[in-house]
Amino acid sequence: DTEVTQTPKHLVMGMTNKKSLKCEQHMGHRAMYWYKQKAKKPPELMFVYSYEKLSINESVPSRFSPECPNSSLLNLHLHALQPEDSALYLCASSQVSGSNQPQHFGDGTRLSIL
Amino acid sequence: SQQGEEDPQALSIQEGENATMNCSYKTSINNLQWYRQNSGRGLVHLILIRSNEREKHSGRLRVTLDTSKKSSSLLITASRAADTASYFCAIRGSNYKLTFGKGTLLTVNP
Numbered sequence: 001d002t003e004v005t006q007t008p009k010h011l012v013m014g015m016t017n018k019k020s021l022k023c024e025q026h027m028g029h030r031a032m033y034w035y036k037q038k039a040k041k042p043p044e045l046m047f048v049y050s051y052e053k054l055s056i057n058e059s060v061p062s063r064f065s066p067e068c069p070n071s072s073l074l075n076l077h078l079h080a081l082q083p084e085d086s087a088l089y090l091c092a093s094s095q096v097s098g099s100n101q102p103q104h105f106g107d108g109t110r111l112s113i114l
Numbered sequence: 115s116q117q118g119e120e121d122p123q124a125l126s127i128q129e130g131e132n133a134t135m136n137c138s139y140k141t142s143i144n145n146l147q148w149y150r151q152n153s154g155r156g157l158v159h160l161i162l163i164r165s166n167e168r169e170k171h172s173g174r175l176r177v178t179l180d181t182s183k184k185s186s187s188l189l190i191t192a193s194r195a196a197d198t199a200s201y202f203c204a205i206r207g208s209n210y211k212l213t214f215g216k217g218t219l220l221t222v223n224p
Contacts, residue, residue: 004156033212042117042202042214043157056211090156100145100164103212105156 003027004106006091012112013080021109023074023091032074033103035090043090049074050096059097078111086113118146118186118203118215126221133190135218137203138183146179147204147212148188156200160188193222 004025013019023032030052035043048056049068063085065077074091088110092103118137122203127133137146145164149157161177163170170177176189188198202217 006156040149042216045211045213048115092157100162100206102147102162103157104159105149107154107156110154 004091004093004104006089006106006109008109010057010110013078013081014114015083017081018077018079020078021076021089021091021111023076023106025093025104026052026072027093027101027104028071029093029095029104030071031094031096032068033094034074034076035092035094035100037088037090037108039087071074081111081113083113086111117213118205120201120203120215120218121220122218123216124219124221126223127193129195129222129224131142131193131222133193133197133220133222135188135201135203135220136188137188137215139186139203139215141186141205141207143181144206146177146186147206148175148177148186149202149204149214151200151217153199185207190220193220195222195224198222221222 007022034046037043045058046060047066052068063080067075088108090108092104092105095101118139120137124168148160151157161172163177163179174191181185200217200219203215204212
């Protein structure tokens with residue numbers, strides 16, 4: 001069992017749909033991350049939140065909109081996605097961004113765009 | 115790019131044998147981390163080694179870091195079938211981002 005919980009585990013959506021991915025951690029971590037991982041590739045950083053503020057956006061298209069309502073929750077709002085956005089979306093957290101602390105990952109949401 | 119490059123890309127061994135994976139990188143680092151990913155799952159942190167450290171151990175895992183050669187290795191001793199997974203090195207540089215290498219797919223045959 002992981003300490004970072006992601007929902008849903010699987011999501012299939014059309015290109016015109018709006019959906020949200022959710023991530024929750026109760027380890028008191030103040031840094032949270034979204035990664036995108038394509039099959040047989042490494043995770044690629046999308047966003048970093050530090051103390052509930054967006055600190056890094058890796059030039060991600062605006063059809064992905066992150067939100068950090070509080071220190072335990074991280075959302076990724078999806079709208080008008082493209083087929084190439086199909087991937088495993090991983091959430092992670094760590095004690096403080098930029099420190100010598102490991103990141104703790106959830107099991108991801110596998111997203112398929114029709 | 116700070117991305118690490120692992121080799122080999124794939125490694126197949128028998129249970130009980132040792133497995134060694136290597137990671138090379140191009141820029142200065144704050145620390146280097148190794149993660150494991152089982153099929154369909156998230157990543158699990160294995161070891162973090164700081165730039166001023168040369169070797170770390172954790173159970174059956176041994177990590178070395180040579181900053182002069184910009185390389186690291188992960189050794190798994192007495193491998194088990196449950197060690198079958200993808201292994202990634204990740205570089206933390208001065209900009210605090212964690213950048214993952216392409217990974218090594220390890221298969222341990224019973």
